[in-house]
Amino acid sequence: MTAAPPAAKAPSPGPTAPTGPTSPGPRRMLARALPASPGVVLLLLFLAGPIGYCVYLAFTDLQLTGQAESSFVGLENFTKAFGDEDFLNAVWLTLVFTVVSSLIGQNTLGLTLAALMRRASRPVRTLTGGIVVVAWVLPEVVAGFLLYAFFRREGTLNAVLDWLHLPSQNWMFTLPILAVSFANVWRGTAFSMLVYSAALNEIPKEVTEAAEVDGAGGWRRMWHITLPMIRRSIGTNLMLNTLQTLSVFGLIWVMTRGGPGNRSQTLPLYMYEQAFQNSMIGYATAVALLLLVVGSLFSLVYMRLLRTEA
Amino acid sequence: MSDAMKPTLAARRTTRRLTADVALLAVAAAFVLPLAWVLLSAVDADADLRVKVPDEFTFANFDAVLVPDVTFTPLLNSLILCGGATLLTVACAALAAYPLSRYRSRTGRAFLATVLFATCLPITAIMVPVYAMFVQVELIDTMHGTILFFAASQLPFAVWLMKNFMDGVPKELEEAAWTDGASPFQSLLRVVLPLMGPGIAVVTVYSFVMMWGNFFVPFMLLLSPEQMPASVSINDFFGNRGTVVYGQLAAFSIIYSTPVLLLYILIARRLGGGFALGGAVKG
Numbered sequence: 101m102t103a104a105p106p107a108a109k110a111p112s113p114g115p116t117a118p119t120g121p122t123s124p125g126p127r128r129m130l131a132r133a134l135p136a137s138p139g140v141v142l143l144l145l146f147l148a149g150p151i152g153y154c155v156y157l158a159f160t161d162l163q164l165t166g167q168a169e170s171s172f173v174g175l176e177n178f179t180k181a182f183g184d185e186d187f188l189n190a191v192w193l194t195l196v197f198t199v200v201s202s203l204i205g206q207n208t209l210g211l212t213l214a215a216l217m218r219r220a221s222r223p224v225r226t227l228t229g230g231i232v233v234v235a236w237v238l239p240e241v242v243a244g245f246l247l248y249a250f251f252r253r254e255g256t257l258n259a260v261l262d263w264l265h266l267p268s269q270n271w272m273f274t275l276p277i278l279a280v281s282f283a284n285v286w287r288g289t290a291f292s293m294l295v296y297s298a299a300l301n302e303i304p305k306e307v308t309e310a311a312e313v314d315g316a317g318g319w320r321r322m323w324h325i326t327l328p329m330i331r332r333s334i335g336t337n338l339m340l341n342t343l344q345t346l347s348v349f350g351l352i353w354v355m356t357r358g359g360p361g362n363r364s365q366t367l368p369l370y371m372y373e374q375a376f377q378n379s380m381i382g383y384a385t386a387v388a389l390l391l392l393v394v395g396s397l398f399s400l401v402y403m404r405l406l407r408t409e410a
Numbered sequence: 411m412s413d414a415m416k417p418t419l420a421a422r423r424t425t426r427r428l429t430a431d432v433a434l435l436a437v438a439a440a441f442v443l444p445l446a447w448v449l450l451s452a453v454d455a456d457a458d459l460r461v462k463v464p465d466e467f468t469f470a471n472f473d474a475v476l477v478p479d480v481t482f483t484p485l486l487n488s489l490i491l492c493g494g495a496t497l498l499t500v501a502c503a504a505l506a507a508y509p510l511s512r513y514r515s516r517t518g519r520a521f522l523a524t525v526l527f528a529t530c531l532p533i534t535a536i537m538v539p540v541y542a543m544f545v546q547v548e549l550i551d552t553m554h555g556t557i558l559f560f561a562a563s564q565l566p567f568a569v570w571l572m573k574n575f576m577d578g579v580p581k582e583l584e585e586a587a588w589t590d591g592a593s594p595f596q597s598l599l600r601v602v603l604p605l606m607g608p609g610i611a612v613v614t615v616y617s618f619v620m621m622w623g624n625f626f627v628p629f630m631l632l633l634s635p636e637q638m639p640a641s642v643s644i645n646d647f648f649g650n651r652g653t654v655v656y657g658q659l660a661a662f663s664i665i666y667s668t669p670v671l672l673l674y675i676l677i678a679r680r681l682g683g684g685f686a687l688g689g690a691v692k693g
Contacts, residue, residue, distance in 0.1 A: 132509050133517070135595065139506035139565055140521075142498070146540075146562030147528060154539035162542065213437060219430035228438040235441055237674045239623030241641050242663045246444035249451075249656070255459040256443050286441065312419075318426075340530075347532035350625035354645070368534045375538045384538045391535040399530035403523070 154392065157385040164379035177386035187387065189362055190370035194346065197281050197366050202345040205285035207338055210292020214300055215322070217293075229293070236290030244354030247283035248272075251355070272356060276364035280352045284345060291344075292337050299333035300326070332405065339402040343395060367391055451660035458656055471661035480643075480658075481665060488639035488666075490553060491628065492621040495560035499617045500610065502561070503568035508598045510569070511576040512584075522573070528566035537630045544631055551633040560627060564617045571616070575609025576602060615677045619670045640666045 158177060162170035181187045213232065217225045235243065250256045251271040258268035271279045303326065311321050327334070349368040352358065358365035358373065365373070367387060375384035443461055451457035452471055454464035475481050510518050540559060541550070549555030579602050587597040603610065621627075625641045632638055644666065647659040 129515065129517075132513050132594070135505040135508050135598070136510070136521070139502035139569060142502055142558070142562045143528070143565055146559050147536075147565075150536045150540045150543055151531075153543050154536055157539050157542060209437075213434070216430040216434050219426050220434050221427055221431055224431045224434050224438075228434040228441075231438050231441045231445065233674075234445060234671065237619070237671055238667050239625075239641055239670065241623075241625045241644055242448075242667050245644070245659060245663060246448055249447050249459045250444045252459045256447055256461045259460045260443070286444065343530050343532060347534035349534050350629075350641075353625070371535075371538060375541070381538060381542050385542070388535045388538050391532060395530065395532040395535060396527075399527050402530055403526055406526075 151392070154385055154389055157382055158389040159386075160382045161380075162382040162385075164376065164381055170382065173382070177383045178390075180383065181386060181390070186362060186365075187370065190365050190367045193277055193364065194366040196277055197284070197348075198342055198345045200278065201281040201284035201288070202341040203338065205281065206288045206292045206341050206345075207334075209285060209289045210337070211296045211334075213289070213293045214296035215326070217297060218300060232293055233290045235286055236288065238287075240287070240350040241354055243283070243287045244351045247279075247286060247351075248355045251279045251283070273360055276356050276360065280355055280364050283351055283355060284348060287351065288341065288344065292341060295333055295337045296330065299330040303329050335405045336402065339398055339405065343398050343402070346391065346395060346398075448660045448663050451657050452664050454657050456657075457660060471655075471657040472665075474655075475658050475662045475665065480646075481640075481662065483636065484638060484640040484643040485666070487553075487637055487643075488622060488641065491557060491560065491639050492618050494553075494557040495564065495621055496614055496618045498557065498561035499564045499568045500572075500614050502565055503572040503613060504598070504603060504610070506569050507572035507576045508594070508602070510573045512581065512594070522570075525566045525569050529570055533563050534626055537626055541630050550631060551637070553632075553637060556628060556631045559631060560621050560624070563627070564620060568613050568617055571613050572609065575606050575613070578609070579605045612677050615673045619673055622670050 159172055159174060160170045161173045161176070213228070217229065220228075238246070248255075252258075253268075253270040253272075257271060261268045269275075307325060307329075308321060311325050347368060348366070349372070352364060352366060352369055353372075356364045358369040362370075368391070371384045371387045371391070374380050374387065447459075447461045450461060450464060453467055453469065454462075455466040455468040455470060457464070457471075510522055544550040544555055544559075549558075583605065584597045584601050587601050592600070623641060628639050629642050632642070635643075640662075644659075644662060647662065648654055
């Protein structure tokens with residue numbers, strides 16, 4: 101389960117928008133804003149502060165030991181990162197992880213489930229929805245352990261494959277990045293499913309029925325009618341899924357610790373290893389800053405999507 | 411013509427429903443396997459990594475983990491950490507949402523845009539600088555430091571949600587209080603908040619659930635084992651105890667997950683079945 105801001109469904113305040121008893125002067129404005137101050141202080145100290153510190157640290161060579169000796173090193177951390185094979189490996193794995201688990205996995209499976217649920221009988225719908233949502237609500241680390249047990253050589257997946265007379269494998273060794281990607285699909289699909297269920301519910305029944313009577317088959321209806329009608333939900337959902345997937349740490353940590361070797365080491369795990377195994381706080385922060393910049397860009401696109409929606 | 415079409419359309423719908431049922435059940439089966447493992451292993455005297463019906467049914471795994479060191483202390487730590495941070499978040503969010511919801515100003519809009527932007531930022535990315543900062547200001551390995559960071563990290567989303575809920579309380583209801591000479595703070599406390607009970611419940615439960623499951627923040631900011639919440643201490647089943655007793659791990663997972671599952675059901679019910687957080691993302 102992850103933080104996922106819902107789009108503004110703000111009941112519009114209407115023409116008599118609240119403006120308070122009388123029109124405000126500067127002092128009055130300040131008095132009105134006063135209740136926001138504890139929150140603003142908290143955000144400035146513990147969120148804006150670290151982000152500012154992140155920008156500063158990324159250009160220093162701060163180490164875990166010997167705090168006093170850190171000095172400004174300019175872009176050295178960044179040039180080092182882009183010349184480092186392990187970093188490029190982490191970038192590549194993060195891309196694979198995001199594309200497989202978020203873009204393809206959660207998004208497509210979530211949409212498919214939502215579409216199927218509209219046709220399925222009620223008990224099946226409730227049962228499936230319930231199971232998928234439980235997977236989502238479970239704490240991240242618990243989900244990690246459950247899927248660790250599922251993908252291990254002695255685990256459930258291989259038991260099922262044996263039973264079907266299919267070749268079993270040591271999944272966590274042969275395809276660790278796919279194992280953690282599937283784990284993320286298991287854990288995150290519910291969110292997309294809920295988003296798409298809500299979106300599909302808002303399509304008027306007459307539209308799909310008319311198409312059906314006109315003889316448009318299921319796939320054509322989906323492609324030409326349903327998908328264009330929910331394209332904004334698709335946009336927001338992709339954005340939120342991607343942002344969530346970029347910052348997955350606990351799930352991968354519990355399942356593989358980024359291993360074997362570094363074959364499932366995505367950027368957050370690489371950053372952690374650089375900071376604490378290799379004691380290079382400055383360098384790790386530079387990597388963090390890159391992650392933050394990518395996240396911010398997605399964030400801005402997301403806000404733009406919300407704006408065009410309104 | 412439409413009479414002639416009806417049976418075929420109906421027949422087609424039945425086939426379609428059956429296909430959909432079968433497909434959904436297949437997905438459900440795949441999703442349920444890991445869940446079945448944790449449920450069955452917890453009551454299995456000899457659990458391993460596979461799903462299997464226990465040869466010997468037992469509560470010994472629960473007995474073994476229900477001791478202070480393994481369960482009670484970590485859960486209490488989780489409760490202090492997440493409870494404290496949730497209270498702080500909800501209080502700050504309610505106060506901040508009030509001017510945002512009641513008055514319109516350029517500053518307010520800019521603040522709201524910043525808040526929305528911040529809800530999307532990957533908190534994982536700033537944990538290394540937060541760690542470095544906490545070392546500098548000596549907040550590292552303290553419960554109150556971790557609570558403050560938790561509260562701040564959850565606050566943007568809480569403000570955003572709270573503001574949307576507060577917009578649903580009509581301003582007219584407050585005007586009576588205003589004419590009676592109540593200050594905005596009094597009218598927030600006595601009129602607005604009591605009217606948005608379900609909204610506050612959602613913000614509270616959601617913040618709490620998010621923090622209860624969060625692993626990375628306490629993992630980075632707390633160091634001493636006796637302060638660790640359940641999300642971090644659960645890893646001890648692997649690290650420090652030699653061979654892994656899977657049955658106990660499963661039993662502990664169930665104990666640790668139950669509160670958030672119950673809380674989720676509580677808010678899902680409140681919102682009339684459909685899940686408002688997902689449902690609020692409109693198409």
